[in-house]
Amino acid sequence: MKNQWGAPETDQLKQMYALYDKAVEHIDVVCRKKCSSCCTCNVTLTSLEADLLIAGLAPQEKKDLKTRIKRHFPQKRFIPKMTTNMFARMCMENKDIPEEENDPSWGQCPMLVDDMCGIYDARPFGCRALLSQVHCAESGYARVPPIVLTINNLFLQYIEHLDQNGFSANLSDMLTLFLSDNSLDDFSDPSLIANDNRFLFNEKIAVLMIPPEHREKVGPLMEKFTAL
Numbered sequence: 622m623k624n625q626w627g628a629p630e631t632d633q634l635k636q637m638y639a640l641y642d643k644a645v646e647h648i649d650v651v652c653r654k655k656c657s658s659c660c661t662c663n664v665t666l667t668s669l670e671a672d673l674l675i676a677g678l679a680p681q682e683k684k685d686l687k688t689r690i691k692r693h694f695p696q697k698r699f700i701p702k703m704t705t706n707m708f709a710r711m712c713m714e715n716k717d718i719p720e721e722e723n724d725p726s727w728g729q730c731p732m733l734v735d736d737m738c739g740i741y742d743a744r745p746f747g748c749r750a751l752l753s754q755v756h757c758a759e760s761g762y763a764r765v766p767p768i769v770l771t772i773n774n775l776f777l778q779y780i781e782h783l784d785q786n787g788f789s790a791n792l793s794d795m796l797t798l799f800l801s802d803n804s805l806d807d808f809s810d811p812s813l814i815a816n817d818n819r820f821l822f823n824e825k826i827a828v829l830m831i832p833p834e835h836r837e838k839v840g841p842l843m844e845k846f847t848a849l
């Protein structure tokens with residue numbers, strides 16, 4: 622497979638995941654094994670994350686994953702119109718923000734098997750960031766402390782920045798592309814991404830989304846990002 626990601630980006634991504642686990646370990650959440658109502662077909666990820674995920678699979682696991690996605694490919698799913706960095710930039714530029722359509726009732730994530738994630742260790746950041754202080758299945762919503770929302774946005778922004786020459790998409794679309802026979806060769810021409818509304822080019826960080834009340838709290842985290 623031809624790809625554009627080298628060991629430095631992959632290592633940094635792994636370090637980001639480890640850093641996130643540390644950053645939220647003190648947060649009291651009710652999330653537990655087999656609690657899966659947050660595992661919907663609407664999760665998105667960057668191409669770097671997909672590359673890391675696929676690289677960790679044995680040939681048979683790739684075949685199984687391909688079959689599984691094909692069988693459970695969601696008809697209706699979240700197709701993002703903006704990446705996180707694009708959203709931040711557009712807010713800074715006072716641009717009109719397109720409305721996003723996202724509904725958990727569209728169905729489960731194709732990776733979910735018996736209420737467990739089939740790719741847990743390699744799951745993308747969008748999944749790692751799903752934390753709640755109330756049981757979502759009972760309340761119908763997740764309760765995420767505001768500081769965690771800020772931390773989540775920071776990680777989303779830095780992970781996209783790390784993959785600034787790549788792209789983002791819904792998990793099902795992205796993994797289908799990565800597991801296809803022609804795979805990324807088909808997408809080496811940027812106009813193919815530009816003309817396919819399922820995929821969005823990633824952007825560098827233009828502005829960070831940190832509310833004033835959290836600036837001091839996330840300072841040490843920002844230093845760690847810089848040191849990566």
Ligand code: SF4
Pocket residue numbers: 651652653656657658659660751752753755756757758763
């Ligand atoms: S975010 Fe909600 S559904 Fe997901 S594991 Fe946590 S409590 Fe369960």
Ligand code: SF4
Pocket residue numbers: 659660661664730731732733737738739740741744745748
């Ligand atoms: S990839 Fe795994 S953790 Fe993420 S939504 Fe799907 S089943 Fe859940």
